[in-house]
């Protein structure tokens with residue numbers, strides 16, 4: 001261990017120096033340096049984010065000509081959210097940077113391995129790591145490709161002894177981005193963090209075991225891409241032999257700064273410090289998760305992703321909500337401005353788009369926080385209540401091993417707006433079980449019931465349920481929202497009436513609405529129609545709907561559990577939220593076009609406005 005510390009101080013490098021060293025090294029060997037592509041793949045709707053350095057280069061690995069030539073090097077931003085449970089350990093991050101050098105039908109195994117070795121060990125041009133602390137793996141062979149003896153021989157010619165070269169199966173050493181695309185056997189490099197090799201030879205099984213315990217850390221992967229996969233099967237050779245290498249910046253930085261994890265390096269130190277000082281409770285793993293998720297979210301937003309209820313935006317929302325939940329558990333009062341400042345500062349020399357989008361990022365973070373924190377605390381209280389009752393009921397003193405009734409989980413989801421995945425996570429943490437299948441069945445049944453219930457309610461309340469009236473009903477919500485925006489929040493609905501021909505709204509307002517104002521209302525409504533916004537129905541306790549600020553009609557009586565329809569714009573700001581039984585179109589685009597008609601007085605301080613479709 002003493003040796004290790006001495007060594008670490010000798011070769012300390014900042015993350016910025018490491019990126020630069022890498023790119024300089026490969027530039028000197030004829031590689032064109034390209035900037036990182038956006039985290040959002042440009043022309044590839046099949047993937048949500050770039051999950052590996054090779055993703056933006058797939059067309060060139062498949063044979064297209066790259067404008068910069070056949071030797072490329074870069075540092076590519078990546079996001080992987082498939083295995084969030086691993087985040088918080090020493091080596092998994094939902095955002096990471098991959099340093100890579102690429103041969104597009106140019107050099108192959110010999111140069112790739114030689115340069116990897118040279119970069120890792122050279123004191124002048126590379127990292128100056130001790131070659132005695134390196135272990136490598138190669139592909140052991142299967143029906144797609146034979147044992148990679150060539151790579152083994154190259155490593156041995158560089159001085160890596162045979163007993164530190166481990167041949168492993170395809171799941172470790174045959175790399176592909178998924179079921180389809182360019183792929184091939186790979187050779188991975190590991191660093192001996194704890195000097196396991198000093199005076200020892202480790203068997204393959206021992207080595208594999210040590211990798212799991214983080215005594216060895218994988219720092220680089222050279223993939224020899226000469227095959228193609230379709231539907232999970234290797235179907236043949238590519239037109240050219242490529243090299244795809246990936247050296248994880250986070251891990252290499254940890255090694256170069258003498259740490260077991262990147263959380264203790266210059267990539268995370270300031271961020272974690274800020275997080276820790278804004279928490280009342282110290283809990284390292286939770287605080288690491290917060291740091292990881294906040295950093296990833298900031299990078300995603302800098303690349304244009306905004307929290308929403310589907311696709312990329314939903315993944316971002318999940319990360320944010322998870323960070324808020326962890327923050328809640330350690331009593332964090334997040335100062336998003338400081339958090340963004342810190343990440344901006346850590347990366348200011350490398351990525352400028354955090355600075356460019358800073359205000360937007362801070363406001364989105366705050367918005368998401370404010371939106372979720374209330375649901376979270378209400379839901380958590382209920383969760384604890386449910387568990388407590390269960391514990392008492394069973395006569396056990398602590399919740400370990402207890403289970404939750406499906407009805408209770410169902411209630412958390414439907415009445416408290418608690419996402420099922422969150423209930424799942426909490427339950428796992430507290431070692432409480434529930435029957436997920438049964439809960440899902442309850443949820444499905446509920447969905448079907450409430451759909452028919454809302455149709456029934458509509459029939460009772462309105463004249464007719466044909467397509468026109470459904471469209472006009474949604475238009476009605478938009479018109480109210482537009483009136484409030486143009487005339488002020490004091491505009492309150494006092495009555496409504498819908499026929500097949502038109503919608504009519506009565507609202508509290510004390511003067512005539514001018515033509516100019518009517519035009520503004522019409523433009524706003526049609527702007528929302530054209531934006532194609534989803535119309536969403538949720539059931540919640542009346543108190544929660546009131547807290548959300550959902551519109552209710554003056555004087556109307558509502559039950560304890562109400563149905564609320566919301567329409568949100570692409571930034572998730574509410575366009576409209578109303579207590580309402582429905583039904584509605586599912587997307588504002590279905591309305592077509594709205595024309596505002598006559599406006600008149602019906603009583604002292606009450607106006608009536610009509611609107612038609614088309």
Ligand code: SER
Pocket residue numbers: 052053054098100175221222223244245246247
């Ligand atoms: N594509 C390989 C990986 O992600 C090497 O860059 O590990």
